Amino acid sequence: MLADTLARLQSTDRDIAGRVADHLDRLTKPPGSLGRLESLAITLATITGEELPRITPPGVLVFAADHGVAAEGVSAFPQAVTAQMVGNFVAGGAAINVFARQIGARLEVIDVGVASELSRDSAARGGESGLVHDKVRRGTANFAEQDAMQRAEAVQAIEVGIRAAERAVAAGCRCLIVGEMGIANTTASSAMLAVLTGEPVADLTGQGTGIPESRLAHKQAVIERAIEARAPDPQDPLDILSKLGGLEIAAMAGAYLGGASRRVPLLVDGFIATVAALLACRIDSKVRDYLIFGHRSREPGHVHALTALGGDPLLELGLRLGEGTGAALAFPLLEAATRMLADMATFASAGVAGSEGA
Ligand SMILES: Cc1cc2ncn([C@H]3O[C@H](COP(=O)(O)O)[C@@H](O)[C@H]3O)c2cc1C
């Protein structure tokens, strides 16, 4: 399935960019005056192959999994919160539920590796979003002591993500927002980012859910020792994922690969999501052209992950949550870009005089 997805991945349609740029200059505004909204419109056209791109409804995919490395005391919250938050997603009470409703998104929560068995009838008990059971294993192993998972499990988790993206596209979603829930996943993300970029762990590691400053040095030391002990091959994204990764992060990378293979714009959330997007790009660099970055997270590693991808986020709101929240908040800007293209009058149609030039 991964091989089929990679075989289908194409470069975006650059030819369309010139035509959309010409159309933008015919709209009733001084050329370029809508700034980034104009480049956003061109990007959406190159991704979708449509001169009038359609991006609604968006699909939000929240992947949940646990992390063995939580046992090292690297998060401010206990591991059980992952499963408890899945219950909250299903009931509709988490931040991502609120923002997903605001943008009319289809929301799906996928258990790709929560440590406990989640109730199979939870979605039927009046919850608003479906819970998909696609568990690869009950959490990763503690990568401070052994590899987080086997390579075959990392591939399986990537395929969980591809399947979720395929379901969203089949249900009519035209833009994907990929989010996560997994206590200790900032530790896994910082570790993988350090290997992917070669930058110092201290620059890439932050307080996550809010560990005290005094525990930050411990978190960094856990990551540094694990990188040394696991010794992943920096050129091999699957090796990095299996030795230091998380099941939800692998699934997120898979969702980006799957969405790109279906020519759907991928609106990237915060730190965890950007590390997953970087992994997807290391698996196939063509994914990069499908990425639009929603916001800059307060987690200090995020700016480094963005730099590695050449990403320039739309918003900076001081968020440090994940779940897909920052991307969901940025979605109305994408919608504005498409409406500008489709609904604004041209100089000719409105009888407005154009520029007289210099
Ligand atoms: C109630 C709650 C809701 C959340 N929603 C997202 N996260 C975020 O925090 C976690 C990562 O931080 P760390 O690595 O420090 O554990 C992830 O689950 C992430 O999605 C949450 C965390 C908590 C506690």
Ligand SMILES: O=C(O)c1cccnc1
């Ligand atoms: O930016 C994120 O994705 C993030 C930051 C802190 C905690 N969880 C997620």
